[in-house]
Amino acid sequence: MSSLAAQFERDGFLVLPDFHPAAACRELMERGRHLSENYRLDGKGSVFQTSEQTKTSDAYFLESGERISFFFEKDAFDETGALKGDLFRSLNKIGHALHDLDPVFDRFSRSPQLKVLSASLGMQDHLLIQSMLIFKHARIGGVVDVHQDSTFLYTEPDSCVGFWFALEDATIENGCLWAKPGGHRTSLRSRFARDGKGGTRFLELDPAPLETDGMQALEVKQGTCIVLHGRLPHFSQPNTSGKSRQAYAIHTIDPTAHYPMDNWLQRDRRALKGF
Template sequence: MISKAKMQSYKEQFDDQGFVIIKGLYEFNEIDEIRDSFKSIDFSKKGGPNADIFSSYPRVMEPHKNNTVAFKYMVHSRVNTILKSLFLEEALACHSMFYYKPPGALGQALHQDNFYLKMEPDPCIGVWVALDDSDAENGALVVVPTSHRTQIQCPHLSDPNLSFTKEEVDVPEGMEIVTVELRTGDAIFFSGNIIHGSYPNRSNERFRRAFITHYASISTEKAGDVYASMYTMSGEEVKIENNSKADPCGNEYD
């Protein structure tokens, strides 16, 4: 059980920096359960017998919809306890992803999640769980501390040699990029407004698997598109208003 003093320190760091790292959120047996639940996915037909490694290990979007283990950890009580401390109210779960990030995989250009999730009036919170030790060599997450205090940016085209996504935002003047090194089972909780991303996996044989989920506060009034279909942390489905307002700069580049 996390003490009141510890929870308060998490809240203070989150509000100040835009993120907080939780060491050992999950035990190794829990990490194994998450990993194992994705081993049974057959991607062999996705790219055919001559497919490259990126076709063999794609990003898995919304696994909670058909993977009971993914759903279990998306609404896990430990995550819920921390989210309630950060939101200062109950949380709603709205999104999940699983990244394999094998050796040689590209990174993800700097971005802000709430540009896409369009939560109002407050931004979402993302939870990024390390399923492998994560560092600069194998393409760890990077963040720009305090950038959650800035406005949502209009992105520009990213470098296709470094990123699998096409949009990128700039680091605000006076701020800098910090690499988030995590051990297996650690997690980072971060504001939907913070600038973050990753660089390519430059290791020879190390994967950088991660389980990522997103949440809204229960007082959220609107969310973009598919994110408007949510779940309480007890697993009940709820829907809120779809935020049809156009993105500040349009959608992702074609």
């Protein structure tokens, strides 16, 4: 086992500074703005919330696994359904197939250094199943409640691993990630599944609440890669600063693991690719 793999097994996360150069981070942010500027809002936009996604799940959300889709902050719209501000700064994220459908995101998601990292972690055969450009705009970027990524990308056995890239400096003030070393050595509390009626539901696996005691702020510089175990509880606070905290995340699964048909995100498994 490599030293990185041993550290990951012990802590449940890795913090790898200077993983991507600043130029690559800027290119991804510029591409995200370009995609946003070419998006045309048709009717009421789809809202993303980690804790209350069952209330805002719709066909647009459920079909986003095979598309490049745009999701808004929960407070982006007024009581009439109109945007309170400009479209770009009202967005929460873009997802969930950027890594497969956009050439700029594809290059970033399958960089030579990421191939080396995945091999050192024994994950060279993992499949990239989801990607998200997360904006966390200044003064509007909302809270992401404590959660486990395997809740949203459930496999049997558990195999989800996330790679989170700081496209800008992440601080306590602008909503960096929080996690506890060793926090992944716990049970998966729930999984997010389709309800068979066009919506979604959380299926409880363990009623114990996720604890935030002992979590530390992962304040990192632009270009840092944070690797996250699927069972690691983590969260981020609202962005109360005057600086945005853009990040890009990809999630992977083991191709030999069972991926249930009622998982909210569905992809054509034959089309999935690795690093």
